[in-house]
Amino acid sequence: MDGFLLIDKPSGVTSFDVVRGVRRLFPFKIKIGHTGTLDPLATGLLILSVGKATRFGEYLLKQDKCYVVGGRFGFSSDTYDTDGNVKNIDMAGVSEYRFLNVLSFFKGEIEQVPPSFSAIRIKGKRAYEFARKGEEVKLKPRKVTIYSIDVLSFSYPDFSLKVCCSSGTYIRSLIHDIGVACGGDAVVTSLRRVSIGKISVEEAVSIDILNADNVGNYIVPVDRVLPFDRLTVTSPYSCWFLNGRHFPVPVSDGRYCVVDESGKFLGVGSVHSGVLKPDKVVSQ
Structure with a gap:
């Protein structure tokens, strides 16, 4: 289970309380972090990173x-x-x-x-x-x-x-x-x-709704949350990307969420002068 949980945090609890509570819902050990705290008094959008998504939470920290x-x-x-x-x-x-x-x-x-x-x-x-x-x-x-x-x-x-x-x-x-x-x-x-980047609190779920049986249903794929356009690469370039190789792509310069032909998220890469360079890839 890798992705982001969009939580509508209630007042009176810390962001770390929410992380601990969600972690207990999983029957196995899993990494969970948050991408920017909220004060105990505050409510609203709190984005948690789950599993391999914790490697990519940093891209949400600097969002408006x-x-x-x-x-x-x-x-x-x-x-x-x-x-x-x-x-x-x-x-x-x-x-x-x-x-x-x-x-x-x-x-x-x-x-x-x-x-x-x-x-x-x-x-x-x-x-x-x-x-x-x-x-x-x-x-x-x-x-x-x-x-x-x-x-x-x-x-x-x-x-x-x-x-x-x-x-x-x-x-x-x-x-x-x-x-x-x-x-x-x-x-x-x-x-x-009420929002972090392109993500609205209206997309979030109350922690009262979550339980061990349904928490996986609310995990949102990494590339749907990160603030970058998707870039699909075909084989063998998907393997090249995961192995850190650079190769030309026919897109504008910028940062992208890179996925393979099946839509599987591979990582984040940057395009400069038409060449894709892996910034951070999903660990295998």
Whole structure:
């Protein structure tokens, strides 16, 4: 069983909890990983790689993502969401006009500082390990891209947004920064990831539905999930590809999911000047 499981993660569990739960459904030892975590508070699309697909999960890590997020003004939190130590703060009301004006400054390429409670590594440890001990965490600002911010609702102090952004964007930091720009602070009250690249949460399955008898039915082939076009190679080129050989192909330059004549996924390859080079192949 090799492929990806598209999970609609519930709130209140970690991404690793989901991985452990799914792993128990298989009667044999199998590799399972995730392709980008979600906060415990968050729900939505979590893509798990199963079996040999774990070798190809890295191609999903850098995909753009879209979220629906709920926020509330007038509160601060050490985690930037309601799972943390939440405190009321004095804050003047924010009009919808001012809110929309502030949002305009967060579109495009911006710099943001990730939350202290994040999985970023510092001196070999995760940032949240230091933060949980009350130790000061200093993270450097990073550039991310906000492609769009659409207001779904606004009724001060509550609001909801749909945000589409580059990989590496912290929505919790975005909401905190919006709150600060509006003259106070804001926390995330709900968060749902609705897409990763071309994959929508509407294609995902609830973990409550999965069991040992049906989990295999929900595994999606690798080439249907990876963000590359398919390239079919015939024999003997399929063997050449698996053995790392380069050969000419009549397609445009770019990266491809390579399959054989039967549609079996062979791996990912790159075409340069009309020559296909294996990047990563399925282990035999």
